Amino acid sequence: MKELCCQSAEELFLLQKKEWAMLRMGYEALSEVEERKVRVMNAEFKIQYNPARLRSSSARIDKESIAARRCFLCAENRPSEQRGIAWRDYTLIVNPYPIFPVHFTIPTVKHTDQRIISRFRDMMQLASVLAGYTVFYNGPECGASAPDHAHFQAGTSGIMPIEAEVESCESEIVAQDGEKAALRIVRGLGRMAFVVDSFDIESGARLFEALYNALDAECGKEPMINVLCIWKKYKGWTTIIFPRAKHRPACYYAHGDERILVSPASVDLGGVFITPLKEDYNRLTATDLQAILDEVCIGESYAADVVGRIKNKTKIK
Numbered sequence: 355m356k357e358l359c360c361q362s363a364e365e366l367f368l369l370q371k372k373e374w375a376m377l378r379m380g381y382e383a384l385s386e387v388e389e390r391k392v393r394v395m396n397a398e399f400k401i402q403y404n405p406a407r408l409r410s411s412s413a414r415i416d417k418e419s420i421a422a423r424r425c426f427l428c429a430e431n432r433p434s435e436q437r438g439i440a441w442r443d444y445t446l447i448v449n450p451y452p453i454f455p456v457h458f459t460i461p462t463v464k465h466t467d468q469r470i471i472s473r474f475r476d477m478m479q480l481a482s483v484l485a486g487y488t489v490f491y492n493g494p495e496c497g498a499s500a501p502d503h504a505h506f507q508a509g510t511s512g513i514m515p516i517e518a519e520v521e522s523c524e525s526e527i528v529a530q531d532g533e534k535a536a537l538r539i540v541r542g543l544g545r546m547a548f549v550v551d552s553f554d555i556e557s558g559a560r561l562f563e564a565l566y567n568a569l570d571a572e573c574g575k576e577p578m579i580n581v582l583c584i585w586k587k588y589k590g591w592t593t594i595i596f597p598r599a600k601h602r603p604a605c606y607y608a609h610g611d612e613r614i615l616v617s618p619a620s621v622d623l624g625g626v627f628i629t630p631l632k633e634d635y636n637r638l639t640a641t642d643l644q645a646i647l648d649e650v651c652i653g654e655s656y657a658a659d660v661v662g663r664i665k666n667k668t669k670i671k
């Protein structure tokens with residue numbers, strides 16, 4: 355059996371494109387998607403018209419709908435053409451509905467709820483195994499279209515503008531683990547985000563947990579978050595966390611002209627904002643985008659509370 359690495363993952367991608375027509379068409383269609391750029395504060399957003407994502411953006415994730423459908427991440431329900439590479443208790447498969455030039459989904463072998471806290475170290479490890487790809491996680495109530503089946507996704511690095519923007523934007527250090535890791539809050543990017551920079555998995559995971567524990571969550575649920583994780587050889591891990599205030603903005607549920615079908619998740623907050631409908635793609639302005647971000651992300655005063663909670667509990671060294 356093949357071991358998971360960048361090369362084996364890319365070989366799988368090429369093989370699947372060759373032998374699976376529907377998947378091949380998905381990637382061909384991606385090369386023709388329209389994109390335009392808008393600026394929100396100091397951040398760049400690429401608005402992407404991607405009609406193939408309609409199924410994901412409009413996915414029903416209420417309990418009844420989830421219970422009534424066959425889970426598309428369980429091996430027995432996957433298309434017969436789909437192959438995978440085993441890694442730990444996961445399988446890497448090629449995503450047939452791509453946003454990235456190369457787009458993988460990494461579900462667990464077992465059908466089990468989407469939760470990050472026990473799997474964050476796996477996420478970091480996966481980012482280093484798949485160097486050159488950004489691994490991302492959508493919480494069960496803020497973007498995952500399979501909230502009942504644990505999974506990560508990974509896409510070509512360098513496509514989401516925030517990956518570069520967090521390197522140079524205004525930041526405030528919230529906590530540190532010696533020289534090995536730091537947690538900072540970043541500002542000026544139009545949405546509230548935290549970043550963990552770390553040289554090893556344990557110290558990175560400790561600071562991620564400090565943030566996770568400081569965020570409010572409903573009883574028995576995890577705080578609503580989207581997470582991106584990138585590994586680079588001389589830099590270690592950069593993990594970007596977007597705490598969420600709500601899943602979908604009011605315009606998603608509006609009627610008539612007021613309706614904008616957007617369902618923001620990790621990639622949208624990373625700066626590639628997906629619009630599956632052409633009229634939304636054509637009319638979405640920077641002001642609309644800022645209003646949507648203000649609605650679905652956390653605000654300044656709650657962020658300040660979270661920073662205060664972390665500083666009270668962790669010692670800045």
Ligand SMILES: [Zn+2]
Pocket residue numbers: 425426427428464465466502503
């Ligand atoms: Zn499943």
